Amino acid sequence: MTIYIPTPLRPYAAGKDAVDVNAGTVSGALDELTQTFPDLRKHLFTAEGKLRAFVNVYLNDEDIRYLPEKDATAVSAGDTLSIVPSIAGGCQVSDRMNSFLWLTRFPTLSPERRRKGRARSW
Amino acid sequence: MSVLRIAKPVYDAIRAHGEETYPHECCGALLGRGAADGWRIEAAVKAGNTRTDSPKNRYQIAPGELVKIEREARSRGLSIAGFYHSHPDHPAQWSATDFAEAHWLGCSYVITAVAEGSAAVTNSFLLAGTTEEDKRYEQETIEVFATSEAASESLTAPTESKKA
Numbered sequence: 037m038t039i040y041i042p043t044p045l046r047p048y049a050a051g052k053d054a055v056d057v058n059a060g061t062v063s064g065a066l067d068e069l070t071q072t073f074p075d076l077r078k079h080l081f082t083a084e085g086k087l088r089a090f091v092n093v094y095l096n097d098e099d100i101r102y103l104p105e106k107d108a109t110a111v112s113a114g115d116t117l118s119i120v121p122s123i124a125g126g127c128q129v130s131d132r133m134n135s136f137l138w139l140t141r142f143p144t145l146s147p148e149r150r151r152k153g154r155a156r157s158w
Numbered sequence: 159m160s161v162l163r164i165a166k167p168v169y170d171a172i173r174a175h176g177e178e179t180y181p182h183e184c185c186g187a188l189l190g191r192g193a194a195d196g197w198r199i200e201a202a203v204k205a206g207n208t209r210t211d212s213p214k215n216r217y218q219i220a221p222g223e224l225v226k227i228e229r230e231a232r233s234r235g236l237s238i239a240g241f242y243h244s245h246p247d248h249p250a251q252w253s254a255t256d257f258a259e260a261h262w263l264g265c266s267y268v269i270t271a272v273a274e275g276s277a278a279v280t281n282s283f284l285l286a287g288t289t290e291e292d293k294r295y296e297q298e299t300i301e302v303f304a305t306s307e308a309a310s311e312s313l314t315a316p317t318e319s320k321k322a
Protein backbone atom coordinates (compact mmCIF):
# COMPACT_ATOMS: atom_id res chain seq x y z
CA MET A 37 0.00 0.00 0.00
CA THR A 38 1.00 3.61 -0.36
CA ILE A 39 1.43 6.03 2.54
CA TYR A 40 1.24 9.70 1.61
CA ILE A 41 3.58 11.90 3.59
CA PRO A 42 2.44 15.48 4.32
CA THR A 43 4.72 18.38 3.43
CA PRO A 44 6.07 18.98 6.98
CA LEU A 45 7.15 15.36 7.45
CA ARG A 46 8.90 14.87 4.11
CA PRO A 47 12.29 16.03 5.44
CA TYR A 48 12.16 13.02 7.81
CA ALA A 49 11.25 10.60 5.01
CA ALA A 50 14.17 11.33 2.67
CA GLY A 51 12.10 14.01 0.96
CA LYS A 52 9.55 11.50 -0.32
CA ASP A 53 5.89 12.43 -0.74
CA ALA A 54 4.80 8.78 -0.84
CA VAL A 55 6.23 5.58 0.60
CA ASP A 56 5.17 2.05 -0.36
CA VAL A 57 4.92 -0.51 2.41
CA ASN A 58 3.84 -4.13 2.67
CA ALA A 59 1.67 -4.52 5.74
CA GLY A 60 -1.48 -6.28 6.85
CA THR A 61 -2.93 -3.57 9.08
CA VAL A 62 -2.86 0.20 9.52
CA SER A 63 -0.57 -0.05 12.56
CA GLY A 64 1.66 -2.50 10.70
CA ALA A 65 1.96 0.01 7.88
CA LEU A 66 2.86 2.83 10.27
CA ASP A 67 5.38 0.56 12.02
CA GLU A 68 7.06 -0.26 8.73
CA LEU A 69 7.13 3.41 7.81
CA THR A 70 8.77 4.45 11.07
CA GLN A 71 11.21 1.55 10.95
CA THR A 72 12.35 2.72 7.54
CA PHE A 73 12.38 6.37 8.64
CA PRO A 74 12.94 6.40 12.43
CA ASP A 75 13.01 10.21 12.57
CA LEU A 76 9.30 10.21 11.71
CA ARG A 77 8.34 8.46 14.91
CA LYS A 78 8.50 11.39 17.29
CA HIS A 79 6.50 13.53 14.88
CA LEU A 80 3.70 10.97 14.64
CA PHE A 81 3.58 9.42 18.11
CA THR A 82 3.78 10.60 21.70
CA ALA A 83 6.37 9.16 24.06
CA GLU A 84 3.66 6.67 25.13
CA GLY A 85 3.35 5.49 21.56
CA LYS A 86 -0.05 7.03 20.89
CA LEU A 87 -0.79 8.92 17.72
CA ARG A 88 -0.37 12.63 18.45
CA ALA A 89 -3.71 14.39 18.90
CA PHE A 90 -3.23 16.70 15.93
CA VAL A 91 -2.13 13.94 13.57
CA ASN A 92 -4.96 12.46 11.51
CA VAL A 93 -4.51 9.21 9.64
CA TYR A 94 -6.92 8.38 6.86
CA LEU A 95 -7.32 4.95 5.31
CA ASN A 96 -8.51 5.95 1.85
CA ASP A 97 -11.28 8.40 2.84
CA GLU A 98 -11.89 7.17 6.39
CA ASP A 99 -10.42 8.54 9.61
CA ILE A 100 -8.88 5.49 11.32
CA ARG A 101 -10.10 6.78 14.70
CA TYR A 102 -13.65 6.12 13.52
CA LEU A 103 -13.06 2.72 11.98
CA PRO A 104 -14.47 -0.10 14.16
CA GLU A 105 -11.06 -1.73 14.46
CA LYS A 106 -9.12 1.53 14.37
CA ASP A 107 -5.43 0.95 13.66
CA ALA A 108 -5.96 -2.82 13.66
CA THR A 109 -8.00 -2.46 10.46
CA ALA A 110 -6.80 -4.74 7.70
CA VAL A 111 -5.31 -3.12 4.61
CA SER A 112 -4.61 -4.38 1.12
CA ALA A 113 -2.16 -3.45 -1.59
CA GLY A 114 -4.45 -0.97 -3.34
CA ASP A 115 -5.23 1.04 -0.20
CA THR A 116 -3.74 4.41 0.61
CA LEU A 117 -2.93 5.88 3.97
CA SER A 118 -2.82 9.68 4.27
CA ILE A 119 -1.17 11.40 7.20
CA VAL A 120 -2.67 14.88 7.68
CA PRO A 121 -1.80 17.19 10.57
CA SER A 122 -4.83 19.25 11.55
CA ILE A 123 -5.52 22.80 10.40
CA ALA A 124 -7.31 25.25 12.64
CA GLY A 125 -6.96 28.58 14.33
CA GLY A 126 -8.86 31.57 15.48
CA CYS A 127 -8.94 34.75 17.44
CA GLN A 128 -10.03 34.18 20.99
CA VAL A 129 -10.80 36.33 23.99
CA SER A 130 -7.09 36.49 24.77
CA ASP A 131 -6.69 38.41 21.53
CA ARG A 132 -9.16 41.06 22.51
CA MET A 133 -6.43 43.65 23.03
CA ASN A 134 -5.33 43.15 19.43
CA SER A 135 -8.91 43.56 18.38
CA PHE A 136 -9.23 46.73 20.38
CA LEU A 137 -6.10 48.18 18.77
CA TRP A 138 -7.49 47.27 15.41
CA LEU A 139 -10.79 48.98 16.00
CA THR A 140 -9.11 52.15 17.17
CA ARG A 141 -7.70 52.38 13.67
CA PHE A 142 -11.22 52.70 12.32
CA PRO A 143 -12.58 55.61 14.32
CA THR A 144 -15.37 56.20 11.85
CA LEU A 145 -17.20 53.13 13.14
CA SER A 146 -19.80 53.97 15.73
CA PRO A 147 -19.26 52.25 19.08
CA GLU A 148 -22.50 50.37 18.51
CA ARG A 149 -21.33 48.99 15.18
CA ARG A 150 -17.91 48.20 16.61
CA ARG A 151 -19.46 46.28 19.45
CA LYS A 152 -21.62 44.23 17.14
CA GLY A 153 -18.67 43.74 14.86
CA ARG A 154 -20.81 43.40 11.76
CA ALA A 155 -20.48 46.81 10.26
CA ARG A 156 -20.64 45.97 6.58
CA SER A 157 -21.04 49.09 4.55
CA TRP A 158 -21.50 47.52 1.10
CA MET B 159 13.67 36.12 5.95
CA SER B 160 12.02 33.75 3.54
CA VAL B 161 9.91 34.82 0.60
CA LEU B 162 6.43 33.66 -0.29
CA ARG B 163 5.97 34.00 -4.03
CA ILE B 164 2.34 33.93 -4.99
CA ALA B 165 0.69 34.15 -8.42
CA LYS B 166 -1.34 37.34 -8.84
CA PRO B 167 -4.69 35.62 -9.53
CA VAL B 168 -4.22 33.42 -6.48
CA TYR B 169 -3.32 36.38 -4.30
CA ASP B 170 -6.38 38.26 -5.52
CA ALA B 171 -8.61 35.22 -5.05
CA ILE B 172 -7.66 34.53 -1.43
CA ARG B 173 -8.26 38.19 -0.56
CA ALA B 174 -11.60 38.14 -2.37
CA HIS B 175 -12.52 34.97 -0.45
CA GLY B 176 -12.13 36.90 2.80
CA GLU B 177 -14.47 39.57 1.50
CA GLU B 178 -17.03 36.97 0.43
CA THR B 179 -17.24 35.31 3.81
CA TYR B 180 -17.05 38.52 5.86
CA PRO B 181 -17.95 38.91 8.72
CA HIS B 182 -16.94 35.26 9.06
CA GLU B 183 -13.46 33.85 8.66
CA CYS B 184 -12.59 32.16 5.39
CA CYS B 185 -9.93 29.51 4.99
CA GLY B 186 -8.24 27.44 2.35
CA ALA B 187 -5.06 25.72 1.26
CA LEU B 188 -2.18 27.01 -0.85
CA LEU B 189 -0.62 24.70 -3.42
CA GLY B 190 2.84 25.26 -4.79
CA ARG B 191 6.41 24.20 -5.23
CA GLY B 192 9.29 24.51 -2.82
CA ALA B 193 12.40 26.58 -3.44
CA ALA B 194 15.45 27.13 -1.28
CA ASP B 195 14.15 30.39 0.15
CA GLY B 196 10.42 29.75 0.30
CA TRP B 197 7.30 28.53 -1.47
CA ARG B 198 6.06 29.49 -4.90
CA ILE B 199 2.24 29.36 -4.78
CA GLU B 200 0.46 28.48 -8.00
CA ALA B 201 -3.03 27.65 -6.82
CA ALA B 202 -5.35 27.95 -3.87
CA VAL B 203 -8.21 25.73 -2.84
CA LYS B 204 -11.13 27.16 -0.89
CA ALA B 205 -12.16 25.09 2.07
CA GLY B 206 -15.46 25.10 3.86
CA ASN B 207 -14.92 26.54 7.31
CA THR B 208 -16.12 23.58 9.33
CA ARG B 209 -16.27 25.45 12.60
CA THR B 210 -19.98 25.99 12.96
CA ASP B 211 -19.88 27.03 16.61
CA SER B 212 -18.21 30.38 16.01
CA PRO B 213 -17.14 30.77 12.39
CA LYS B 214 -16.65 34.47 13.01
CA ASN B 215 -13.46 34.00 14.95
CA ARG B 216 -12.51 30.38 14.34
CA TYR B 217 -11.46 28.44 11.31
CA GLN B 218 -10.85 24.81 10.66
CA ILE B 219 -10.38 22.62 7.63
CA ALA B 220 -11.81 19.15 8.11
CA PRO B 221 -9.06 16.51 7.79
CA GLY B 222 -11.20 14.61 5.28
CA GLU B 223 -11.25 17.71 3.11
CA LEU B 224 -7.47 18.04 3.52
CA VAL B 225 -7.04 14.49 2.24
CA LYS B 226 -8.93 15.48 -0.92
CA ILE B 227 -6.97 18.72 -1.26
CA GLU B 228 -3.72 16.80 -0.99
CA ARG B 229 -4.92 14.41 -3.69
CA GLU B 230 -5.74 17.40 -5.89
CA ALA B 231 -2.28 18.87 -5.26
CA ARG B 232 -0.57 15.61 -6.13
CA SER B 233 -2.51 15.27 -9.38
CA ARG B 234 -1.19 18.68 -10.38
CA GLY B 235 2.38 17.97 -9.37
CA LEU B 236 2.12 20.44 -6.49
CA SER B 237 2.41 20.21 -2.72
CA ILE B 238 0.33 21.72 0.05
CA ALA B 239 2.59 24.68 0.77
CA GLY B 240 0.48 26.45 3.32
CA PHE B 241 -2.90 27.75 4.31
CA TYR B 242 -4.73 31.02 4.33
CA HIS B 243 -7.47 32.49 6.46
CA SER B 244 -9.01 35.88 7.10
CA HIS B 245 -9.26 38.08 10.16
CA PRO B 246 -12.53 39.99 9.94
CA ASP B 247 -12.01 43.41 11.56
CA HIS B 248 -8.81 42.18 13.17
CA PRO B 249 -5.15 42.75 12.24
CA ALA B 250 -3.26 40.47 9.86
CA GLN B 251 -1.21 39.05 12.73
CA TRP B 252 -1.32 35.52 14.04
CA SER B 253 -3.18 34.91 17.27
CA ALA B 254 -2.22 32.68 20.19
CA THR B 255 -4.80 30.16 18.96
CA ASP B 256 -3.48 30.31 15.41
CA PHE B 257 -0.04 29.48 16.73
CA ALA B 258 -1.07 26.75 19.15
CA GLU B 259 -3.05 24.98 16.44
CA ALA B 260 -0.47 25.33 13.66
CA HIS B 261 1.28 22.03 12.96
CA TRP B 262 2.43 22.22 9.35
CA LEU B 263 6.09 23.02 10.03
CA GLY B 264 7.84 24.52 7.04
CA CYS B 265 4.57 25.74 5.57
CA SER B 266 3.32 29.30 5.10
CA TYR B 267 0.30 30.66 6.95
CA VAL B 268 -1.21 33.63 5.15
CA ILE B 269 -3.58 35.99 6.98
CA THR B 270 -5.65 38.73 5.38
CA ALA B 271 -7.24 41.41 7.50
CA VAL B 272 -10.71 42.25 6.22
CA ALA B 273 -11.82 45.67 7.43
CA GLU B 274 -15.53 46.39 7.13
CA GLY B 275 -15.83 43.83 4.36
CA SER B 276 -12.85 45.03 2.39
CA ALA B 277 -9.53 43.12 2.19
CA ALA B 278 -6.77 45.18 3.81
CA VAL B 279 -3.28 43.93 4.77
CA THR B 280 -2.15 40.42 3.82
CA ASN B 281 0.78 38.93 5.74
CA SER B 282 2.52 35.58 5.55
CA PHE B 283 4.13 33.69 8.42
CA LEU B 284 6.39 30.70 7.93
CA LEU B 285 5.92 28.07 10.63
CA ALA B 286 9.63 27.57 11.32
CA GLY B 287 11.33 25.09 13.61
CA THR B 288 11.57 21.32 13.60
CA THR B 289 9.25 20.18 16.38
CA GLU B 290 6.15 21.25 18.28
CA GLU B 291 8.47 22.38 21.07
CA ASP B 292 10.67 24.74 19.06
CA LYS B 293 8.18 25.89 16.43
CA ARG B 294 7.79 29.60 15.82
CA TYR B 295 6.23 31.95 13.30
CA GLU B 296 8.57 34.03 11.13
CA GLN B 297 7.09 36.77 9.01
CA GLU B 298 7.86 36.38 5.31
CA THR B 299 8.09 38.80 2.44
CA ILE B 300 5.23 38.32 -0.01
CA GLU B 301 6.12 38.64 -3.68
CA VAL B 302 3.20 38.61 -6.09
CA PHE B 303 4.14 37.38 -9.54
CA ALA B 304 2.29 37.77 -12.84
CA THR B 305 1.21 34.61 -14.57
CA SER B 306 -0.44 33.59 -17.80
CA GLU B 307 -4.19 33.04 -17.79
CA ALA B 308 -3.76 29.32 -18.38
CA ALA B 309 -1.67 28.87 -15.28
CA SER B 310 -3.89 31.01 -13.13
CA GLU B 311 -6.66 28.55 -12.48
CA SER B 312 -7.32 28.67 -8.81
CA LEU B 313 -9.91 28.21 -6.16
CA THR B 314 -11.40 25.16 -7.75
CA ALA B 315 -12.62 23.24 -4.76
CA PRO B 316 -12.07 19.54 -5.37
CA THR B 317 -14.99 18.72 -3.17
CA GLU B 318 -18.24 20.19 -2.04
CA SER B 319 -17.76 22.68 0.74
CA LYS B 320 -19.29 21.42 3.92
CA LYS B 321 -20.39 24.64 5.48
CA ALA B 322 -19.51 28.16 4.54
Ligand SMILES: [Zn+2]
Binds near residue numbers: 243244252269
Ligand atom coordinates in the same frame (compact mmCIF):
# COMPACT_ATOMS: atom_id res chain seq x y z
ZN1 LIG C 1 -6.18 33.74 12.70
